[in-house]
Amino acid sequence: MGLFILRRIAQTLVVLLIMSFIIYGLIGLMPGDPIDIMAASMPGVTPEVVAKLKAIYGLDQPLMLRYWRWLIALLQGDLGFSRTHSQPVLEVLTPALLQTCKLMLASFVLSVIAALILGLISALRPGGIVDSIISLFAFAGISVPVFWLALVLILVFAVGLHWLPASGMSNVGDGGLLDQIRHLALPVLTLMLANTGQFTRYVRAAMIETLRMDFVRTAWAKGAGAWRVVIVHGLRNALIPVVTIMALSFGTLFSGALVTETMFAQQGMGKMIYDSILSNDFNLALSGLLFATLITLLSNLAADLAYGWLDPRITLK
């Protein structure tokens, strides 16, 4: 088990390192040059000064050298300065990360609960009316474009019924918990509806498979009650592959969060990455992308480790 963990952690670090190099290279290919942008807003800057600045900041050096220096700085905790926010990148990232975590956790937990309930119900009578309705809903969930779903929800709940605010994170005078929850309601609902479909299909498939197994039949035969058989024997075993698949879907959850935050003007990681790429804020985009990759890789690692822990057969391979 220990070897398994070490191997997976090592793999994660290697992928992270490679991705950091690729992202660094890609950001370098984005339009504009940091010094040129800076010089454009400063009158009276001559080309010689620009060249000198580039030499000072090392922008005329080869890619590997620049990447190496950036990596060293990163490992020492220096993420650079954000041009558009006029603050160190870390100070911009931290609150944004917090906001995104709120959004992602709330919608993840709610969609898992909803998927467990719906998947369980539809697995009990496969092919029946309830199953067909739930499956149709699940299909719709995986087919709907998230930004359009957000739009429709805004139309219905904010513009039409005036029940919930259409955007933002809190009202200007307020900021208390209830106000924040009201502002989080529609984004969380959007993400939840989009993810529940996918999870429901997994839970349903896993439950149907598990309920067919011999140990479940034995439990029925021994006279165990319906609740005990389905939940204790069925669901607990079905959850093993399902939990890991759910953890693996963090990548798509993050992508959905990016779109949702942009639609609802929530200052989260996703919107920050989007804004920084639009405005060519290189440092922020670089760090944001790296963080996004880190979060996704970590959740995949957690999923693998959880699977290895829950199902000992995996670690013995």
Place this chain on the structure above:
Amino acid sequence: MTDLIAQAGIAEGSPRVDAAQSVWSLRGRRFRSHGGGMASLVILAVLVLFCLAAYPLEQYLGLDSNATDLFSRYDPPSALHWLGTDEAGRDELLRLMYGGQISLLVGLLATVIGGAVGVTLGLIAGYFGGKLDALLMRVTDGVIALPLLPLLIVLAALDLTKLGFSSEFAHSGAASFWRIIVIIALVDWTSIARLVRAATLSVKERDYILAARASGAGSAYVMATHVLPNIVTPIIVAFTLTVGRVILFESVLSFLGFGIVPPTPSWGNMLNNAQELVTTAPALAVYPGLLIFITVIAVNFLGDGMQHAFDPRSERR
């Protein structure tokens, strides 16, 4: 012969007697019995015809779909503009049709290209095995573990002139069209690659492969002529499901402003000003997304129907 059959009590003309029934006609029959799949086929055919009717309708109404008319912004539906006009005075229905052409075309091309990459890599990994397989699978796992949307956004924001393309090419509509196809294909080949690798592994051990190699056939020949035709059914299903996913990707990218750039319409970028439309012309915010939704859900049902038709063991719906 017939009296033997009559003795056995089998009715004349029943399926078990028709020896020359091909696998494909059996699959066709199973597909036709799947309600969702058949309905989707019809819906998709209608959608394609709808999109192709753009040019004839344009000629019939005597309009130009790109002509802006700022005096008739957000016009309600009329005899000339069947669905009204959009924020620049262009006819909404024609833009939906042309946008559909672009969105569907991008979906198909990106699927085919990405799928070709995935099939090739999967075949190579599965057939040759060993170190090559391990390396390719590490790469595949690495790409799967990434947050796709932020990566796609960075790839879409790259400055093509820094890569050596001429400035006029980099800013042309053709560049944005092909760019989005290439970047989606670049990140979306992984699930097909894994599928093809698994299928290749199962086919590799068959006797006819051994026979072909013993007769001196080269690897490429064996892969193309013996392995590929026998793994074609899961590939077809995977391709179909990929189309849905790719259409969603393209719509999100275009919506965020990184995909198809206006004035070329695409279902995604018609929702560019979505937040504005919500209060001024809600119907315009609904149409493009609704069409995306219908297309993707139809494609997913089609894939489901095909899966049901091809896999004799998949459960009855």
